[in-house]
Amino acid sequence: MLAKRIIPCLDIKDGRTVKGINFVDLIDAGNPVQLAKHYAKAGADELVFLDISATLENRNTTLDMVLHVAEQVDIPFTVGGGISFVEDVDALLKCGADKVSVNSSAIKRPDLINELSKKFGSQCITVAIDAKQIECEWIVYLAGGTIRSELKLFEWAKEVEVRGAGEILFTSMNNDGTKDGFANKALARLSNDLNIPIIASGGAGNIQHFLDVFKDGKADAALAASVFHFGEIEILELKKELKKKNIEMRL
C-alpha cells in the first residue's frame, strides 16, 4: 500500500538554513546538506526546501545547495520559493531537485502551471497554496501570506489541478504556528474534491495531530518544520506510533 509521507520543511536563506534549529549531533545545523542527511537518516520520506533569499545572486547559492543535496541525500526533495519562469525550474531540476513548488507566481500568472507541467511533467510540479479562513470563506494569499488575493481556496485548487499540477501543498494560515493541529476539515474537502495528492501544512504540534490529519484530514502527506527542528517530535517515533494506529508508514 502507498504509505503516507512525513516531510520536514527547511527554510533556506542565502544557501543556509534559517530558524533556530538545534541539533546536538550536528556540527553545523545551518548547513542544509547536513540537516537533510540527518532527516533522511531519521526516516523522513521526503524533504521540502523553501528558499526565502531576497536577491538573484543568492538564488544562485541555492542552486549550488540543491546540487550538494542531490549529491548526498538519497530521498526525494522539493524546492520552492521565488520560482517565476520555466528557466528557474529547468535549472533546479538539472541540479537534481525532484520537484519544484510554485505559489505566488502561479497566482499572478496561472498559465505558468500549464507551461511547467507540459515541459517537465505533472509529477514534478507542486503548487503551494496559502489560505486563511475568514468567516466562512477560505481566501488565498500570496507573497508568503502577506497579500490577500481574490481567489477562493477550493476554486483555485481545482483550477490548479486542471492546469496540470501533480500535487498541492496546502498551508492553513489560521493553523500555521499554533501547534493546535492541522486544518482537517478544509484538507478533507480538498482531498475529496481533487484527484491529486494533498500535502498538509500548518499546525503540527504533537503526534495526535498527525494521526488526525491522515484520518480526518485525508491528507496524503504531512509537512512540519519547528516540531522536527526543535526535536519536539522524533520522526522515527512518530512513524512508529502512526503505524501502531494503522496508518501506512514506511519504517
Next chain:
Amino acid sequence: MRVVIIDYGAGNIKSIQFAFKRLGIDAKLSNNPKEILAADKIIFPGVGEASSAMKKLVECKLDKVIPTLKQPVLGICLGMQLLCNYTEEGNSKGLGVFNANVKRFSKDVKVPQIGWNNIKNLKSDLFKNIKDNEYMYLVHSYYAENCNQTIAITNYNIKYASALQHKNFYGVQFHPEKSSKSGAQLLQNFIDL
C-alpha cells in the same frame, strides 16, 4: 566497470549519476551509440511525457540501438515504460522489449501516485538482499500491466508490474536513486549482475 547513463534529454539524470557516485562508481552520461554499445552496464532513465521522450530517442537514433543491446540494461521509470510495447500516454509505440502495455491509473486513485509503496513477489537477482514488501519511491501516472515478465508487483488499487525482466533487459518503475538504502542496494545488485 563502464556504466553509461543514456542522456537523451528526458529528465533528472543527475540524481542517478550521484547515486552511482555514492556507490563509488563514475557513471558517464552519453547519447552516443558507440559509447553506449561499449559500456558494461547501461541505465536507461526517463522522466516526463512518453511520446515526446520517444521522439527524442528517435532523433538520437537510439530507438534502433537500445533493443539490440546485449549487456545488462536497466530502464528506470519512463525508461522502463518505453521498453514496453505500447503506452497510452500520447498513444505512443514503445521499443517492444517487454511484452507489456502501459496504461493510465484509473480515476479511483489519486494520480500521479507519489510516494513510497511496497514491492512484492520479487523474482530476480536484481533484488538480492532486498526483502519482500520493501518500500521504494514512486512517482508516476501510468503503469505497466502485469505480465509473464513481471519480477515485482506493486498494489495501487490494482496490482501492476513495478519491475520487469526480459533476458538482459531490466526495468523498474520506482526510483532506486531516490529509494534510500534499498534503492542503493538495487543499483549495486545491477552492477554485480
